[in-house]
Amino acid sequence: MDASRARTRARLYLSLAAFVCSASLVAGCSFGSGASPAQDGTTTQAAPAAANDLQDDYLKVIKDVLPSVVQIRASGDLGSGVVYDDNGHIVTNAHVVGDEKTFKVTTANSEDEQTATLVYAYPQQDLAVIKLNKVPDGLKAASFGDSSKVEVGQIVLAMGSPLGLSSSVTQGIVSATGRTVSEGSTGGGTGATIANMVQTSAAINPGNSGGALVDLDGRVIGIPTLAATDPTLGGTAPGIGFAIPASMVTKVADQIIKDGRVTDSGRAALGITARTVVDDDYQAAGVAVVEVKSGGAADKAGIEPGDIITKIGDTGITTITSLAEALAAEKPGDKVAVTYTRDGSEKTVDVTLGEQ
Known part of the structure; x- marks a missing residue:
């Protein structure tokens, strides 16, 4: 844990200490005044100070x-x-750029629109890189963090343009890590199945896609991409975003910038074209192989x-989506057992996975 995160966590603990006392320290707590006695007999306003420090951290991250x-x-x-x-x-x-090749870009420190051109879109991971045709003065590159160090419970800020409201910031925590999520192909989605996503309670709305999910050290730990859908209400589920x-963003972006495309996806594949099949009760019952890639x-x-x-x-495996989710948990070169039926007989074969 680095020093900045340790200080932030210490401040949170200090704030909680103003409200929670163990039995052995009850005599030393004063809930009425909010003050705590110091060794020299004076009192300190610990909770307001901690709150101000945390707010200062927020403001610094947003400014940076x-x-x-x-x-x-x-x-x-x-x-x-x-x-x-x-x-x-x-x-x-990738779903932000869609099929477009040219774009209008507005930076946070200017109302003037800049023009940009697509470098490459990679729908399989729902990522894309575009490039400004002219770099404006004061343009500042973000710092990207290490996804392996993201912890459940840490505070994060989501920055973007929800519903067209540019330079908006929302706050939440990391709710979970390592989620495998399939996005729809309707409503502008790419239909990608993406592994190891960061789940957050920070509000993510249309227009936030492609923005920044940032920790309190000012590092981008993820690219907000979609919000969960409530199947009952038919809309997004508040507080569940992904x-x-x-680490995946930088891996893909570095390849696109260097080679103009993705050369090493890290995504496992069987090398087939397939479709979902149903049983006699019209329930999804497996994935039928339509075409097999030669040498795959x-x-x-x-x-x-x-x-x-x-x-x-x-x-x-009952659907194309469930097949994609199962493969998302694997890596190219992994050996997996694949069970299938042929002419009514069940067979199982070991397959060394290729790359998508």
Whole structure:
């Protein structure tokens, strides 16, 4: 844990100490005045001081990072992006850029729109990089953190342009890590299944996509991408949002900037084209192989068109989405047992996974 995070956590503990006392220290707590006795007999206003320190941390992070968050306009759609380097590269979601090649970009410190051009979009991970045609004065690249160090419970800020309200900031915590989430292909989504996403309670609304999820050290730990959908109400579920982890963002962005495309996705694949099949009760019952890529993982293992995949390892496969989620948990080169049916007979074969 670095010193900055330790100080922030210490301040939170100090704030809590003003309200919670153990039995052995009850005599030393004064809930009425909010003050605590010091060794020299004076009192200190611990809770207000801690609150002010935490607020100062918020203000510093916003001042440092918000200039790196931009608004992106693609045709009639709005989204957000994060300045990636001093050369004018901006990372965002693939669903923000859609099929467009040119964009209007508004930076946080200027009302003037800049023009930008698509470098490359990678829908499989819902990431894209665009580049400003002219780098304006004062453009500031963001600092990206290490996703492996993200902890459940840490405070985060989401920055972007929700509903077109540019330079907006919301606050929450990291609710979970390591989530595998499939986004819809309707409503502008790419249909990607993304592993290791960061779940957050910070509000994520349309327009936040492609922006920044930031820790209190001022580092981008993720790119807000989507909010959970409430199947009962038909809308988004408040307080359940997901961000692509920073480590994946930098891996993909670095390749796009260097090579103009993604050369090492890190995403496992069977090397097939497939579709969901249903049983006699019209319930999803597996994934039928439509086409097998020559020389791919499935081809080498003897899987053929017409085979119906029902399991990856011990995980049941009923739909294309469940197959994608099972593969998202694996890496290229991993060996997995694939169970399928052929002409009514069940077979299981070991497959060394390829790369998507």
